[in-house]
Amino acid sequence: MPSRDNAVTRERLLEMMTAYKSTYLLRAAIELKVFDALANGPCDPDDVAAILRTDPRATRVLLRALAATGLLEVSGEQFTLAPGAAELLVTTSPGYGGGVVKVAASDHEWDAMRDLAEVVRRGGTLLGTGAEAPGFDYWVDFAEHLTFATKPGAEWVAELLGPWAGGREGLTVLDVGCGHGLFGFTLLGRHPGARGWCLDWPNVLEVAARHADRLGVADRVAHLPGDAFEAPLGGPYDVVLLGNVLFQFSQRRATELLRRLAGVLKPGGRVVIVSFTTGDRPPAEDHHAHLLGLLMLGWTAGGEMHSPTAYRKMLATAGLGATEAHERPGFPLRVITGERP
Ligand SMILES: C[S@@+](CC[C@H](N)C(=O)[O-])C[C@H]1O[C@@H](n2cnc3c(N)ncnc32)[C@H](O)[C@@H]1O
Numbered sequence: 001m002p003s004r005d006n007a008v009t010r011e012r013l014l015e016m017m018t019a020y021k022s023t024y025l026l027r028a029a030i031e032l033k034v035f036d037a038l039a040n041g042p043c044d045p046d047d048v049a050a051i052l053r054t055d056p057r058a059t060r061v062l063l064r065a066l067a068a069t070g071l072l073e074v075s076g077e078q079f080t081l082a083p084g085a086a087e088l089l090v091t092t093s094p095g096y097g098g099g100v101v102k103v104a105a106s107d108h109e110w111d112a113m114r115d116l117a118e119v120v121r122r123g124g125t126l127l128g129t130g131a132e133a134p135g136f137d138y139w140v141d142f143a144e145h146l147t148f149a150t151k152p153g154a155e156w157v158a159e160l161l162g163p164w165a166g167g168r169e170g171l172t173v174l175d176v177g178c179g180h181g182l183f184g185f186t187l188l189g190r191h192p193g194a195r196g197w198c199l200d201w202p203n204v205l206e207v208a209a210r211h212a213d214r215l216g217v218a219d220r221v222a223h224l225p226g227d228a229f230e231a232p233l234g235g236p237y238d239v240v241l242l243g244n245v246l247f248q249f250s251q252r253r254a255t256e257l258l259r260r261l262a263g264v265l266k267p268g269g270r271v272v273i274v275s276f277t278t279g280d281r282p283p284a285e286d287h288h289a290h291l292l293g294l295l296m297l298g299w300t301a302g303g304e305m306h307s308p309t310a311y312r313k314m315l316a317t318a319g320l321g322a323t324e325a326h327e328r329p330g331f332p333l334r335v336i337t338g339e340r341p
Pocket residue numbers: 131132133139142143150176177178179180181183199200201204226227228229242243244245248274
């Protein structure tokens with residue numbers, strides 16, 4: 001029997017049915033820069049409409065809905081930013097996170113989820129080619145805007161590898177499906193003598209190059225454009241990073257890729273898988289990962305979320321021993337490593 005807290009209620013169903021309205025409200029407010037308009041203090045709807053050049057009546061409706069969802073506060077007709085909004089939603093803030101809507105609340109994702117029932121009937125993607133093929137524009141936006149887990153995840157991986165990586169002379173790092181490249185660049189930032197190679201599709205690598213410039217590591221980074229299953233890999237490397245890549249593939253394909261990558265590791269080198277995972281714990285504890293799994297169903301031929309146990313098995317099958325799995329309470333990513341004997 002479900003506990004009372006887990007029971008399906010009308011309220012919970014209504015929340016799920018209407019969640020998309022909150023998503024679109026947030027998207028519109030970010031697009032219009034409503035939070036910038038309120039950054040300098042309280043305003044009434046007419047003031048906001050004048051700043052944004054929007055319709056005053058429609059602006060009043062929008063601002064009240066934003067207050068209803070807790071992104072703004074209101075007293076009389078004066079609207080102000082709710083706590084946290086100045087840091088996360090004002091574009092000039094160093095912690096600005098509004099760009100993530102271009103990923104997490106994007107038309108790409110919306111379109112993928114729209115036909116979920118048909119995807120389940122057919123057993124996979126309705127797209128001819130999907131997320132694992134070149135020219136999938138979503139990955140350019142993903143590389144540009146990052147997610148909330150990217151920077152803390154990259155710092156964590158660099159910390160985990162810290163003492164070991166520091167002991168490897170002239171550390172070499174291959175980041176496969178690098179996207180933005182931050183996992184590799186953060187490691188390079190901690191080890192001044194290290195060099196990095198970024199593998200991804202050419203249009204994504206253009207974005208990674210801008211991040212490398214911004215982070216001051218561009219002179220130590222080279223590009224390997226192309227398909228991870230076929231592109232020449234160079235090497236050998238001390239570290240091969242695989243951030244959120246393997247869940248785009250079936251376990252069989254992921255193991256095939258791991259075998260290929262194991263072949264370019266130096267003796268004692270490590271493959272480092274950073275990933276959302278599911279399967280080893282109750283689904284509610286991996287809520288985001290399970291929802292991401294639906295996207296992989298809609299976007300790929302055989303992709304799905306794998307468990308840390310499955311990753312350790314895949315690494316072992318690829319000939320990589322001494323596997324270890326790491327997690328941090330409350331953090332959605334897990335890190336699984338395997339070492340070449
Ligand atoms: C979810 S993103 C991961 C980006 C970054 N590593 C991270 O963890 O945030 C997946 C990346 O894999 C790349 N990718 C997908 N299939 C690929 C393939 N067959 N060859 C090379 N890159 C691929 C995509 O272009 C995308 O940048």
